[in-house]
Amino acid sequence: MGSRILSSPAFFKSIILVLFCSLYWTNPEVEAAKHSGITRHYKFNIKLQNVTRLCQTKSIVTVNGKFPGPRIIAREGDRLLIKVVNQVQNNITLHWHGIRQLRSGWADGPAYITQCPIQTGQSYVYNYTITGQRGTLFWHAHISWLRATLYGPIVILPKKRVPYPFPQPFKEVLIIFGEWWKADTETVINQAMQTGSAPNVSDAYTINGLPGPLYNCSAKDTFKLKVKAGKTYLLRLINAALNDELFFSIANHTLTVVEADAVYVKPFKTQTVLITPGQTTNVLLRTKSKTPNATFLIAARPYVSGPAAFDNSTTTGLLEYEKTSVTSNNNKKLPLLKPVLPKLNDTSFSFKYNQKIRSLANSKFPANVPQTVDKNFFFTVGLGTTSCSQNQNCPGPNNTRLMASINNVSFVQPNIALLQAHFFKRSKGVFTTDFPTNPPFNFNYTGTPPNNTLVSNGTKVVVLPFNATVELVLQDTSIIGAESHPLHLHGFNFFVVGMGFGNFDPKQDPTKYNLFDPAERNTLGVPSGGWVALRGEVILSAGAIGSPQLLLLSGVGPVPHLSSLHIPVVYSNPDVGNFIADNPRNGINIVAPYALDGSNPQVVGVVGGAGDFNVIEGFSYISPFSFPQPFGLFPNSTSPLQLSVAAIVHKISGPQSTGSLRLLSSAEVKVSPAVRFNYFSEPVDLGRCVRGMRKIGDMLKTDSFEELKFEKLEGAEGFTFLGPSLPKNQSDDASIETFCRSTVTTYWHYHGGCLLGKVLDGDYRVKETNSLRVVDGSTFKASPGTNPQATLMMIGRYIGLKILQERRAAK
Structure with a gap:
C-alpha cells in the first residue's frame, strides 16, 4: 500500500525534476519517427455518465461515456493527435502515463506542471510521437482525483513485421485494475486535504470496471475471460488504482512475465504478479492442454506495507474454458478453484518479485545503463506534519496535519503551469530552483523518528543540465510510519540499479549495483523501510549544428562566450563549437x-x-x-x-x-x-x-x-x-x-564542433564528464568523400558495442 503520496495534489508531487532544455531537443529518434509511422487521430469527449455499481447509481466523469475509457492503439513510430473536449464542470487534463515525451513535454498532461487545465467548454489537442517504445501503458486524468474514473489503456504494437521477443500469443487481453467509491471522489480528496488525514478508502477494487461476485449486488458485474485449451494468451495488466499495490493471480495457472512498463524483460514464471499503482505488466498465460472440468477464479487484492487504513477486499473475475463435446453434455455446475495469494503484508515476496525483473540487455533491446554519473541526489520520502488550521481538529500528532514530503519539502501547487512560466521567463514568484539535493539533516531514517516532524512548504524544482546523467537514491522514512511509496517519473524511463532495506550506505551499497541488466521502468515502489537507487542517461546525437549548440546552452563550452550570455559555466571547454566545417x-x-x-x-x-x-x-x-x-x-x-x-x-x-x-x-x-x-x-x-x-x-x-x-x-x-x-x-x-x-x-555535409580529442575523449565522452557522450557528425575532423550516413551508422554501432563491452566488464 502506502501510495498516499499519490493521493492528492499536495501529496501527489513533492518534487518536480525539471529537464527544461530537453523539451526542445532535436532528437534524431524523433526525427526518424516522423517518417516511420502514421498519424492517428482520437477524439475524447469528457462527459458525465450514470454508472451503477454496488447497488448504487451515480454520475461519473468519463471519456465518450465509457468506463473504463476507450483504448488507444498505435504502433511504434506513430504520431498521436488526441483532441480532448471538456463538457463537464471540472477542469481537466489527461496524462499519457509512461510515454517518452521527447521534445513534446507540454503534451505530458499534469495540471499546472506542463499545462494549465482544460476549462469547461474548451478543447485541447495533445500531440506527441511514440518513439522507441512498444508495449502496454495507459492514460488517466491528472488533476485532483478525477483519475478514479477517467482512465484507459494504451497499446503500442511493434513496427510492422517486427515480432515479439517471446512466442506469438493466440490472443491479447487487456486487464485494467481500478478502485470504486460510492461517495464522490472529489469530496473524498477535498476532505482529506482540509484535515490532513488519509483519504477514505475505496469501497471496492475493480477488473475492467467490474467489482466481481465477492461484493454486494455484483455477481452480474464480473469480468469473465473465455479461453481455449492449449493456447497462449498475452494479458496486458494495468494498475490504474489510486492508492494500492495489488497482488494478482489466476487459480491453478502459471504466468510468465515478459514486459514491465512497456519494456521487454527476461521472462520468468510466477503464480502471483505484484503491480504498483501506475505500473503495467505483460504476462503470458498458457492454458491447460485439455479442457478441465472447473472454473478458475481471477483475483486481485492489496499489498499492505504501512499503518494507514486500506480497502481490505478482493476483486475477482472468472477464467472459463470453452465447452467441448465432452464437457457440453455435463450440466453439473463446475467447481470453482481459488488462487492462493501472498499475505497482505508479505514484504519479502514484494522485494523478491521486484528483483526478478531484469532487462533483456541484448543486441536488439539493449539496456543503456550509465556506468558513471554526473549528478547524485539523495531524497528522503515519507510523511511529516504541519500546523493545523485555527479552530480545527487534525489527526496528526499533537493536533497536526499529515503532509507528504521529499527532503522535508511538501509541494505547493502553483496557479500557472511551471513549463509555461519557464518558457515565457516568468518563473519569479511561481517556483524556485533551490530544491535540496539531500535531506536538511541526517538521522536514522528507518529507526526512531526525530522529535521535530514539521515539514516546509514550497514550489521548488531541480534543474538539470541538458543530458546530465543522474543517480537518484530514494529513501523511505519512518517519521509517521514506514510504507512503500509508488513514484512515477514523467516523460522518461529510469534504471533500478539497486534496492535494499534499512538506511542506504553510500559506501557499500553502490558496490552491489546491477549495472548490466537492471529493470527499466517509469514507476516503482520505494520499499517500506528501505531504499531504491535509480540511474538514467541520454546519448547526444543532434548533429554537427545541434550538438555543440545544446552543449553551449547547457553550460559546456568557452567561458568568455558563455559568460557573455549569462549562461552558468558547468564545464569549461574552449573547443566546443570550434573547428566546424x-x-x-x-x-x-x-x-x-x-x-x-x-x-x-x-x-x-x-x-x-x-x-x-x-x-x-x-x-x-x-x-x-x-x-x-x-x-x-x-x-x-x-x-x-x-x-x-x-x-x-x-x-x-x-x-x-x-x-x-x-x-x-x-x-x-x-x-x-x-x-x-x-x-x-x-x-x-x-x-x-x-x-x-x-x-x-x-x-x-x-x-x-x-x-x-x-x-x-x-x-x-x-x-x-x-x-x-x-x-x-x-x-x-x-x-x-x-x-x-x-x-x-x-553540400550539407557539416562536421566538427565537438571534435574527438578536443571536446571528447577516446570513448566519445565529453571531457570532465563521466557519462555524457556525443555520437554524430560533430565528432568528425573531416567528412567522408561522399554522403556521411554510412560512416555515422558505423560509429553508432561501434559506440553501441563499446558500451555493451563496458557493461559486461562491470558485471
Missing part, C-alpha cells in the same frame, strides 16, 4: 535542349588530381518555375516554367578551412545559432577549387557534352547556363578565385 560546393548548371532523366546522380567520381581529394559529380534535375528561390543558389537567375538542367559540381573533401558556431540567445534553443564555415579561408582550399573549375571547363570541351549545346547559339560555347557560367579566361587564377568565392554553397 563543411565541404564547399561549386559548379555550373546547363539548360539541356531535351528532356533529361531526373535520377541523381548520373556521373560520380571524376577525381580532380593527385592529392587534391576533389570530387566532381554530374546529375540532372527538373527546374520548377520557383527555382532557385527555395535554395538561393543563384539569386540573379530566372527560369521558364520548367527546364531540364544538367548540373556539374565540384566538392572539396577534407577542407582545411574551418569556422565556428556561437549562440545568439542564452535560453532559446529555437533560435538558430550563428555558424561561419569560413569557406576558402585557407589558400589550399581555394587552390583546389580553382583546379576543380578548370577541370569542369576541360570537360565542357569534350565531345560528350556536344549534345547539351543549343544549335546556332552565339556565345557561351553553345551552352545555356542557369546561373553563373565559368569565367571566359580560365587561365586567369584571379577570375576563377572570384567565381569560387561568389558561387560557393553547401
